[in-house]
Amino acid sequence: MRIFKNLMFVAGMTLLLSSCAVSKSPLTGFLYMDVKAPLTATGNSGSSKVGTASAKSILGIVATGDASIDAAAKSAGITKIHHVDEQSTSILGIIATYKVYVYGE
Amino acid sequence: MVNNHLKKTYLVRLFFFFFLLIITTGVTYAQKISKYYTSAMQENGVLYFIEPKQEFKRSKENCKLTYDLTYLTTKDTVLLNFTYLDNTLRVIDSISIIHGDKHISSIAEKIFIETDKKFWKHRYSSRFLFTDIDLLFQQEKSPKVVIYYGDKHSQLGIKSSKWTKQSAIISKILMLIKANKKSS
Numbered sequence: 001m002r003i004f005k006n007l008m009f010v011a012g013m014t015l016l017l018s019s020c021a022v023s024k025s026p027l028t029g030f031l032y033m034d035v036k037a038p039l040t041a042t043g044n045s046g047s048s049k050v051g052t053a054s055a056k057s058i059l060g061i062v063a064t065g066d067a068s069i070d071a072a073a074k075s076a077g078i079t080k081i082h083h084v085d086e087q088s089t090s091i092l093g094i095i096a097t098y099k100v101y102v103y104g105e
Numbered sequence: 106m107v108n109n110h111l112k113k114t115y116l117v118r119l120f121f122f123f124f125l126l127i128i129t130t131g132v133t134y135a136q137k138i139s140k141y142y143t144s145a146m147q148e149n150g151v152l153y154f155i156e157p158k159q160e161f162k163r164s165k166e167n168c169k170l171t172y173d174l175t176y177l178t179t180k181d182t183v184l185l186n187f188t189y190l191d192n193t194l195r196v197i198d199s200i201s202i203i204h205g206d207k208h209i210s211s212i213a214e215k216i217f218i219e220t221d222k223k224f225w226k227h228r229y230s231s232r233f234l235f236t237d238i239d240l241l242f243q244q245e246k247s248p249k250v251v252i253y254y255g256d257k258h259s260q261l262g263i264k265s266s267k268w269t270k271q272s273a274i275i276s277k278i279l280m281l282i283k284a285n286k287k288s289s
Contacts, residue, residue, distance in 0.1 A: 034140070101143060
């Protein structure tokens with residue numbers, strides 16, 4: 001009986017906390033999420049460089065990182081942005097990451 | 106009483122099944138190579154961005170190096186951008202990769218330098234031949250990375266188990282790039 005209660009407690013806590021660590025995404029996946037989506041596009045033509053920047057959240061309690069377009073462009077030395085994509089991943093709502101991909105020259 | 110016991114056993118089994126399903130889903134998705142690269146169609150070819158989850162280290166001084174690869178299919182060279190963490194501020198001149206008897210080197214161009222707590226974060230850019238990079242990831246033995254600053258240098262290594270796992274993934278991505286190049 002005690003084991004059953006403990007298991008139900010763990011399951012309950014998992015369900016309760018899993019709704020916390022969520023990153024911005026057009027779609028949501030409760031168990032697992034790995035979604036890439038467009039963020040923006042400019043009139044500049046062509047790209048030869050790609051830069052990334054990311055931020056991470058744990059249980060929705062702690063969230064750190066710089067996932068700005070500026071940080072991503074800076075990481076590859078991009079001065080003319082062509083387009084920007086975003087990627088959101090989440091595992092059981094325990095760990096969630098938000099990543100920005102900047103394409104440009 | 107018996108019914109209650111059966112009900113509990115059923116629920117415990119259901120819980121473990123659910124738990125195993127989640128773990129299996131995570132592991133299955135972790136093996137996907139699409140996690141490690143992106144591609145974008147350009148007027149002059151396809152632009153690939155590969156991000157190996159690899160970290161070269163020099164344990165004594167706590168130095169670390171992470172890198173990413175950008176490749177436009179119409180070019181012969183691969184852009185290798187790297188972040189080098191060191192306790193001391195360095196002016197990096199060049200980078201070398203040693204695998205077996207072969208050394209491949211490139212001039213390093215500074216993108217920016219920042220401080221991250223007690224570390225200096227050096228972000229630099231270098232270029233290598235696509236054929237050299239392709240050959241590098243086909244090696245089973247883990248390579249060494251050497252960072253040159255002035256007349257000094259820093260050599261960093263990687264665990265062979267991590268190299269084996271990652272090089273197989275990157276090698277597969279490079280194979281995919283070559284296959285697409287042939288068909289275009």
